[in-house]
Amino acid sequence: MKIQEIANQAKVFWTDVEVAVADSSLTLEFRCKPKEVAGLCDWLFNQQNYHFSGLVVEENAIWELHYLFVGQGEMGRIRVSTVAPLQECRFPSVSVAVHAADWHEREAEDLFGLVFEGHPSMGDFILHDDVWQEGVAPMRSRFDPVSALANRKPRHDWRPKRVVDVPGAFVMPIGPVFSGTEESVHFQLETIGEEVLRAFPRLFFKYRSVEKIAEGRSIDDVILLAERFSGTTAFSHALAFSMAIEQLSEVDVPERAQVLRCFFAELERLRNHLGTIDGICSSTGLAVATSQTAILEEEALRLAGFLAGHRYLFGLAVPGGLSRDFDNQSLRESITRAKGIVRSLDEIEKLLIDTSSFLDRIEEVGIIGKQQARDYGLVGPVARASGYCNDLREIQPYAAYDACTFDIPRESEGDGYARLRVLLSETKQSLRIMEQAVAHLPDGPVFTKSKATAGVGLAGVETPRGATWHWVRLDEEGRLKRYRLITPSFTNWHGFHLAAENFAFQDFPIILATFGLSVAENDR
Amino acid sequence: MSRWVIKGLQTGVVTTRYPSGEETTPGISPGLPQAMPSYDGDTRTLIARCPTGALHRADGRVVVESRRCLHCYRCSRGIAKPISWDSGFEWASIREGSAALPATFRRSIYIRVVDAGDCGACLNETRLLNNPFYNMHRLGFFITPTPRKADILLVVGPVTDHMKTALSKAYDAMPTPKRVMAVGTCALSGGIFGPGFVTGAGVSDLLPVDVEIPGCPPPPLTILHGLLVLAGRKSASQSTKPVSAHVNEEGGIR
Numbered sequence: 001m002k003i004q005e006i007a008n009q010a011k012v013f014w015t016d017v018e019v020a021v022a023d024s025s026l027t028l029e030f031r032c033k034p035k036e037v038a039g040l041c042d043w044l045f046n047q048q049n050y051h052f053s054g055l056v057v058e059e060n061a062i063w064e065l066h067y068l069f070v071g072q073g074e075m076g077r078i079r080v081s082t083v084a085p086l087q088e089c090r091f092p093s094v095s096v097a098v099h100a101a102d103w104h105e106r107e108a109e110d111l112f113g114l115v116f117e118g119h120p121s122m123g124d125f126i127l128h129d130d131v132w133q134e135g136v137a138p139m140r141s142r143f144d145p146v147s148a149l150a151n152r153k154p155r156h157d158w159r160p161k162r163v164v165d166v167p168g169a170f171v172m173p174i175g176p177v178f179s180g181t182e183e184s185v186h187f188q189l190e191t192i193g194e195e196v197l198r199a200f201p202r203l204f205f206k207y208r209s210v211e212k213i214a215e216g217r218s219i220d221d222v223i224l225l226a227e228r229f230s231g232t233t234a235f236s237h238a239l240a241f242s243m244a245i246e247q248l249s250e251v252d253v254p255e256r257a258q259v260l261r262c263f264f265a266e267l268e269r270l271r272n273h274l275g276t277i278d279g280i281c282s283s284t285g286l287a288v289a290t291s292q293t294a295i296l297e298e299e300a301l302r303l304a305g306f307l308a309g310h311r312y313l314f315g316l317a318v319p320g321g322l323s324r325d326f327d328n329q330s331l332r333e334s335i336t337r338a339k340g341i342v343r344s345l346d347e348i349e350k351l352l353i354d355t356s357s358f359l360d361r362i363e364e365v366g367i368i369g370k371q372q373a374r375d376y377g378l379v380g381p382v383a384r385a386s387g388y389c390n391d392l393r394e395i396q397p398y399a400a401y402d403a404c405t406f407d408i409p410r411e412s413e414g415d416g417y418a419r420l421r422v423l424l425s426e427t428k429q430s431l432r433i434m435e436q437a438v439a440h441l442p443d444g445p446v447f448t449k450s451k452a453t454a455g456v457g458l459a460g461v462e463t464p465r466g467a468t469w470h471w472v473r474l475d476e477e478g479r480l481k482r483y484r485l486i487t488p489s490f491t492n493w494h495g496f497h498l499a500a501e502n503f504a505f506q507d508f509p510i511i512l513a514t515f516g517l518s519v520a521e522n523d524r
Numbered sequence: 525m526s527r528w529v530i531k532g533l534q535t536g537v538v539t540t541r542y543p544s545g546e547e548t549t550p551g552i553s554p555g556l557p558q559a560m561p562s563y564d565g566d567t568r569t570l571i572a573r574c575p576t577g578a579l580h581r582a583d584g585r586v587v588v589e590s591r592r593c594l595h596c597y598r599c600s601r602g603i604a605k606p607i608s609w610d611s612g613f614e615w616a617s618i619r620e621g622s623a624a625l626p627a628t629f630r631r632s633i634y635i636r637v638v639d640a641g642d643c644g645a646c647l648n649e650t651r652l653l654n655n656p657f658y659n660m661h662r663l664g665f666f667i668t669p670t671p672r673k674a675d676i677l678l679v680v681g682p683v684t685d686h687m688k689t690a691l692s693k694a695y696d697a698m699p700t701p702k703r704v705m706a707v708g709t710c711a712l713s714g715g716i717f718g719p720g721f722v723t724g725a726g727v728s729d730l731l732p733v734d735v736e737i738p739g740c741p742p743p744p745l746t747i748l749h750g751l752l753v754l755a756g757r758k759s760a761s762q763s764t765k766p767v768s769a770h771v772n773e774e775g776g777i778r
Contacts (some may be wrong), residue, residue: 055658128686144722176690180667181651184639184687205686206641208717222594224716275648288528294655295538301652305551311743312645314554315597321765323601351527388622506654520644524635 003028003076006048014040026076033093036119037067041080042097042498044069050078051390052377054486055094055104056471057112059141067094067101068469068486070460072395079458087455093118098156100377103494111211113137121161126204130158138212163192164197172505176205189500189508196508199500201493204524214483219245219319219452223478226470230487230521231312232275235268236463237485238317240470243398245319248474251450254440257321258400263331263437264313265399266430266459270338271300272464273381273423273430274345274495276516280420281352283513284361290297292348295342303337306330321447331438349424353489362416366499366511369414376495379488380466380517381422386414392462403440404433414513423516452478463488465516467501489521533619534692539659542745543752553613553743556594560586565605576704576716579607586612590615591712591764616750617764622734625652625703626754629675631664636674636698639703640691641681641723645741646708650678658744664752671697674753677731678747682710682717683724695731703754705732708741715740 007019007028017040018031031041031404044050050069058064067080084091093116095101103125105116110126113135123129127136133153137143162171176184184205210229214222226241227234239261246253255302272505278293305311307330316323352358368378373388380413391408393401409425411418457472466488473482492515529547537644540547556621557579562568563586563743570586571579578592586607592757598652598712600606625633639647652658654667683691706727709715727733737750 061695079540084697094553109737151723176687177636177694179669181637181647183644183647184641184690192635205690206639206681206684207686208723209685209720210717213717213720222718224575224594226739228594228643228716231643233644234645234646242554271777286528288532291656292531294652295535295657298652298657302551305554305743307551309597310554310595311551311649312741315601316597323597347531351531434754444573520638520642520646523641 002074003071003078006044006075006078010040010043010102013043014104015206022077022079022082022226022442026074027079027283028076028082029079029083034065034084034088036095037065037080037082038092038094038221039116041067041069041094041101044078044080045098045100049073050075051374052098052100053467054469055101055108056482056484056486057088057108057114057139058473059139061114062231063088063114065227065304066471068458070467071168072390075114077396089113090115092115092116098269100491100494101376103490109261110139110171111139112420114429124158124205124498128158128280129155130202131285132465133426138209138263141474147293152276160188160200160202164192166192168192169197173196187520189505191505194504196241196503196505199497201496203519204523206520208524209485210301210524211485214480216479219474220478221377222483223318227314227317229485229524230489230518231314232233232467232518233268233463233521234314235264235317235472239399239471240461240468242317242319244457244470244472245474246450247459247470248455249319249450251320251322251448254445254448255400256325256444259437259441260322260326260446261317262401262404263434264308265354266433266437267300267338268313269299269464270341270427270430271304272433272516273427274300276412276513277345277420277423277515279513280416280510281358284358286355287360289352289358292406296344296348299337299341301332310512319452320450323447325446328438328441330440334473335435335462338431338434341382342427344425345427359417361507361510362514363414365503366416366514367414368473368495368499370412372495372498373414376498377491378466378495379491381419381426382492382495383466384408384410385418389413392460392467394430395458396488398459398461400437401433404436406433413417416510419516421512431505462481465518466492467491485524487521487524490519491524494516525664534581535656538656540657540745543758547745552745552765553611553769554739555609555611556590556593556615556738557588557599558608558610559588559639560608563605565603570599573603575624576713576759577626584677590707591736593738594709594716594740601697605754608646613745614749614758615742615746616753617736617738617762618753618760619734619736620763622703624754625691625701627756627758628711630755631665633676633751634666634668634674635676635751636668636671636679636694637678637680638687638691638694639681640679640687640727640771641684641709641717642708642710645704645773646670646680646710649741650680650707650747652744653747658748660748662750663748663752664732664755672699674698674752676703678705679711679727680730681705682714685722685724685726690728691730704731705735705737705750707737707750707752708739710740712736712738720769733761741764
């Protein structure tokens with residue numbers, strides 16, 4: 001169904017809903033009263049099959065809550081918006097019907113002090129209760145860090161909630177400092193012995209309050225944050241931020257820059273997937289495969305370093321284009337090198353699918369069903385391995401992706417092996433896009449100077465781990481009033497427990513590796 | 525299984541010749557801006573372009589405080605007179621008063637890595653030290669999961685509020701003699717995140733730092749250089765004083 005028909009239906013069902021065009025004919029804003037939000041979101045998510053991508057809370061002169069939905073093709077994007085006076089801090093919980101909104105509401109409760117009525121588990125989330133008391137609400141404009149730090153009242157008696165209540169049940173704690181070079185995250189695995197019955201990841205040990213730091217800063221400063229809050233997917237996030245700013249400056253990004261953006265986004269995807277595949281091989285203890293994939297990951301990093309100067313592509317994407325141009329000869333050379341990498345990976349793949357001891361560890365392990373993936377609004381390779389596919393490069397093309405021909409690999413089993421196969425196939429598609437980009441690279445500049453005006457920009461990019469959304473509100477002086485980051489790791493960590501539960505302890509690190517999650521990207 | 529063995533043998537040796545030989549392969553390092561005795565462009569413009577105040581003017585020279593550099597390339601791209609660029613990687617410096625581990629440790633050093641809020645890049649570069657290109661085992665460096673047998677605490681990230689307890693506990697659990705290595709701009713100065721209400725201004729707020737590794741992120745070879753400095757097998761690029769206030773001539777803390 002087309003977005004306009006959905007809008008007409010919505011107006012019939014909810015007489016109070018006001019439909020406005022947000023920024024293009026394919027993006028509509030449904031404005032409604034707070035009490036209608038839950039019903040409207042339920043209808044869009046469960047009846048109209050929209051994918052829930054996130055919640056943006058803004059404290060302007062009034063509360064503004066925006067629930068973001070995205071659909072396939074002509075279904076476009078819908079933003080359900082509601083407003084309330086600032087003294088009103090209670091809203092109905094949307095997550096009762098739209099489970100994907102669960103963590104978004106918990107985050108808003110912790111950072112803004114909002115209460116979502118009907119939500120089953122508020123409290124300890126971003127600010128840990130054993131470090132901060134409840135009600136700190138650091139994202140509120142009235143928040144004063146100095147007095148907050150002086151009046152800190154940590155709850156030293158805080159203990160995690162136990163769910164499994166049978167004789168012999170115990171909790172296995174892991175982290176935040178564990179293993180060799182893992183990111184900091186804490187797991188509480190409830191068990192009665194061999195099987196993990198309940199997996200509870202406690203995140204946000206790395207909370208750096210990126211959204212808070214960004215407030216009041218200039219675009220030039222915030223692009224550094226956008227790129228450095230998740231260093232392993234820096235280019236994608238810098239691109240998303242740049243695109244959000246470009247919407248506010250109505251600049252025409254030169255064609256050459258758009259094509260090169262696809263090229264570098266795919267180079268990043270290739271490198272990131274090689275790292276994830278390396279992690280999977282390493283978690284199963286397959287030494288030669290680990291070394292072989294590690295060689296390829298390093299080669300991809302060196303390729304990026306040789307081309308762009310920086311191994312993780314920092315400092316490249318800027319609002320208006322790219323910070324530098326590249327000569328066509330070195331781009332062609334890099335295609336040859338990327339081909340070599342993918343060819344070597346092909347050989348490794350042939351050996352992997354022939355190694356039964358490896359397959360035994362990932363096949364039928366860590367299963368996520370399609371319906372579960374949809375309920376949790378999962379994104380990226382994890383969702384596509386379960387047959388749930390919402391790739392922004394396809395459904396909301398940006399940069400030059402609408403001119404590229406490529407497939408979006410998907411599987412249906414939803415186990416570790418399906419996730420590995422999706423990653424392996426995506427590296428080949430990335431190479432295909434890079435080849436097309438270099439073959440059809442137009443001449444011309446790579447940067448247009450522009451000045452952004454006040455307003456709201458919202459851009460979505462398919463990062464290697466899945467869809468990210470960057471919401472930017474600029475004030476009259478060109479400084480950020482609100483910067484909201486909806487990241488794929490945040491979305492997928494929410495669903496991670498589904499895969500880890502009801503499998504044995506020794507499967508846990510392998511399931512974790514097949515998810516390829518980033519803690520930094522989640523914690524922000 | 526034999527096919528894996530053959531595959532491994534076919535690959536041959538890819539390991540770098542560093543530290544006994546040179547390593548100059550393109551793409552191994554993002555480089556750092558270099559101090560310039562005579563900069564012939566507009567110094568004020570150059571310094572103003574740096575978002576973190578890593579560039580200063582001292583005695584008519586442009587000096588670089590590498591522990592604040594983010595590799596944003598604003599001093600080298602889109603400017604008429606770019607700053608000169610050091611494409612090497614031996615940037616590890618030792619704090620005044622600190623020394624390498626005793627000689628008995630030289631060929632067997634255990635490292636506990638603690639992620640205190642990094643973005644993933646510094647940690648990834650540290651992880652890559654185990655790959656065949658760098659293979660730090662050959663030099664006697666091992667990553668250990670337990671701080672109780674660690675000699676070096678390698679810290680990445682600006683030290684977030686939630687990680688302070690875990691980081692202190694890891695340090696306290698280590699036997700003496702022990703050394704602390706701060707890896708990356710965030711760990712050295714808080715980077716772009718700190719100091720803030722949940723982020724510190726680097727590791728030295730909490731622990732005594734011995735070796736500083738600048739870079740955003742520092743490439744694996746720079747981290748390796750730092751490890752070799754602590755093993756007493758390489759000399760440091762310089763010795764540094766503890767963190768000073770970052771005030772540049774043009775005004776205020778950036």
